[in-house]
Amino acid sequence: MEGPITDNAREAMLLAALRHVDARSLKESLLAVSDPRYPISKPIANALAALRKHRDPGAVIGKAQYRAALPYAAAVYAERCLAAVIESLGEHADDPTREQLLEAIDAAGVDHDDATVTVMLASVSGDDMAASDLCFSILDSDGRFGLPDWQAFERVTTEPAGPRAPASTGATQEQREARRAKKQREAEERRKKAEAAARAAEQVRLARKKERAAGSVRPVVPTGATANAPIAPTMGRRRALLTPLEEAEFDRDDPWAAGIVLAWVPFDSPDPDHPGVDGKVRPCVVLAGSQTHLLVRPGYSAGGVKSRDWKSHPVRYWRQSGFDEPTWIDVDAVRVSRPEEGPTGYLQPDDWNALW
Secondary structure, three states: OOOOOOOOHHHHHHHHHHHHOOOOHHHHHHOOOOOOHHHHHHOHHHHHHHHHHOHHHHHHHOOOOHHHHHHHHHHOOHHHHHHHHHHHHHHHHOOOOHHHHHHHHHHHHHOOOOHHHHHHHHHOOOOOOOOOOHHHHHHHHHHHHOOOOOOHOOOOOOOOOOOOOOOOOOOHHHHHHHHHHHHHHHHHHHHHHHHHHHHHHHHHHHHHHHHHHHHHOEEEEEEEEOOOOOOOOOOOOOOOOHHHHHHHHHHHHOOOOOOEEEEEOOOOOOOOOOOOEEEEEEEEEEEOOOOEEEEEEEEEEEOOOHHHHHOOOOOOHHHHHHHOOOOOOOOEEEEEOOOOOOEEEEEOOHHHHOOO
């Protein structure tokens, strides 16, 4: 594409990418961002609700009334793929070169199909990230992503006669810089988490290697179990989706998987109201486990930031799962020490499946 990349072109690229997504996957993404308690404007929430009712949302997403909702569905659909690319880029995640990004895309392609990678690139190209233009350029020039006709999805505009005032560019330069700085901070936090996970995984691999050599490998046995311990509902429950680093350390078939346990969880950022306190005990959903640690997603009560985050999952059957109050499950996984006490309950299959 010659000349500057317009917002219209970025929107058209995203629309063309989403047309390659199968109906079931697209519906799941729409469902994940359609809860009315999420901080989404009413017009967009209405558009998401209308799209969910279609048997094949991909056939109608090109209509003008739905276009504003597309970035939300695309972000959820490609979230794991984007995380894998950022992890692969490491310290280059903020502003990669074309070669670095293509190498990271190839690495992500091991676990994600071409359609997911395509939506991920289109989603980033419509954002304010430093790599937005680069992602757009790759989609525009690399034939393997199958978007040679993306320009057919551009909106048709008509120029009025005579001079006209310059069109508004939307966000100011200061706002764009603030968003870019926020993205860079988030990328740095993800990089640090990935490095910590990699170090932990290496330690676990070495420990397992020593155990195998000594012939002392023991299966994970739940502790704190009693005769009246709750039983995990497994019928219709999907297996947890883990990253390669997480799989190296944790067993997704751990007996506590989908269980609700109490674990100490660090704060994402310092609490100004409680200086010196860097975490608290929270109810958590177990994703997978090892002999000494668990991979969990923390739960948060109503009124907090996480309960207003559109990426958090509101637990529908919170009483049946063992929570004491309405709870929202965070989208990010945390590595915690395995507690002595076993699960107080288990997440119901419908809520569990909504996490993936």
